Amino acid sequence: MKLIDFTAIYTIWLREMKRFFRARSRLIGSLAMPLFFLVFLGMGFNAAFKFSALPPGIDYIAFLAPGIIGMVLLFNSIASGLSVIWDRQFGFLKEIMVTPVSRVSIVLGKTVGGMTTAILQGFLILLIAVGIGFKITGVLGFLSSVICMILIATSFVCLGLVFASIINDMQGFHLIVNLFTFPIFILSSALFPLERLPLWLKYLSYINPLTYGVDGLRYSLIGVAHFSLTLDLIVLVCFCTLMICLSTYFFRSVAVD
């Protein structure tokens, strides 16, 4: 059995795409919340406060937009673990598991599928942000933001797969996922800059991998960031590799019943 079977990875990816494009209502539902954040929270805070920690020349919406893209990537990536639970519930996982395709390829197929859907939604938010006046630094910045998106999405899809391998039921999955995603989101500098935070809060943000993702996105898209892009990318690549390994490891123990 080939460890990495590209046909199988493509097949699994293709199925995820079909399901994604057929469930339009789910797409609209999942984009609604980040849009509210971006538009209402962004405009509201922009009008009400003067953020003294913001870099000069950057308004709050410009600061917020990369953060909201990070949020969309985080939420939708982790939620793609749900597709495994869904498949288990409806029996399709058995169909996948009995084929002569290695577990690694199955994980990779699911990962690439989840990553693609998450990034598509990230692009949609970016497009909408540009529509309401968000300015990107340039083509190079856009390309490096795509790299950041791929790394963020892949990492958190894999984290979602780890959860899905351990947790069998949907309610449990939602519970755990909410428990994880909200602190990761809030402490990622998506909503506020890190500069003036109390020290302990700063450290919490420093150990949060999404902080580096949002920071990388911010650097790519508006040219201002807390860390250097190199540091962001190094941390993201390390985290991503770790998550891929973990998800493969945990997925092997998935029992089909």
Added chain:
Amino acid sequence: MEYAIEIEELSKKFGDFTAVSDINLNIEKGEIFGLLGPNGAGKTTTIKILATLLKPTSGFAEVWHHNIIKEQDAVRRSIGIVFQDPSIDTELTGRENLDFHARMYGLNKEEREKRINDVLDLVELNDRANVFVKFYSGGMQRRLEIARGLMHYPKVLFLDEPTLGLDAQTRRHVWEYIKRLNKEEMVTVVLTTHYMEEADYLCDRVGIIDHGKIIALDKPNNLKNAVGEDIISLQVSDGGKFSDILTKFGFIKGMKLHDDFLFLSVENGEKMIPRVMHLAHEEGFFVHSVSLRKPTLEDVFLTFTGRTIREQEASVKEQIRMKAKASMRMGGKR
């Protein structure tokens, strides 16, 4: 004779609970073999072990000459399987489900398209191929699953309770498909069932399984003949006198008179009825009614276990499933 499946001393334990206990079994190439037993008897567990979805606790098995532990990949390529519970993606069309399967098994584009049409023909789903599966009836879904199991030209097809939950008419249809695919595709079929009629009608050989052990194994007819003769019951004028006459004939193995009903045990009951009728006519007795009762596989099960399958089901099914699931969750983690 080379076997399609060879099983030696196969056991599976979930914690303290033994689901499959020292099974020895050879399944011949080209036959339809049935594992008959109540729910929780170990049928599905056995199939899952053979399909490499579960590892046995001890023992050994070969499917199409491939070791189920060391050559999982080769085993998976040689088998098709239709699970007891639905396992299709209802958000895809029938054709897309088959296409997914074919791609996972590495069939190229031409092979895929040709084969998809072939298997759809076989189960007569061609006209519904491009409809989302969520709009299929239960019987259609099951047929699609059977078609899917055949996509990659398997040597052995496992069918786990293929007609569970289907109405009588649909069940008949599914039986016909199974017979046809066995003949046309030359595929060895291993099915599990707790329906007597199903095992009787479909299977070349039947293994009766109870508490994880195979307790009887033979052709359905031999099994039935082994547990008893056919019973002819006659409602006849003056049964007492007629029975005196009948005692002279050797083909009557036993006799019982109850009111004006006469019960005769014979072999090949359907052939004996004309003889009995002829005799009655010659001797001037009037026969009001006649009926024949042949032993069923239910009688076979009763003889070997002292219970009927239906009794068995109600009591044991649930608790066994719960146990198996609980221990799978605890023991199967790593």
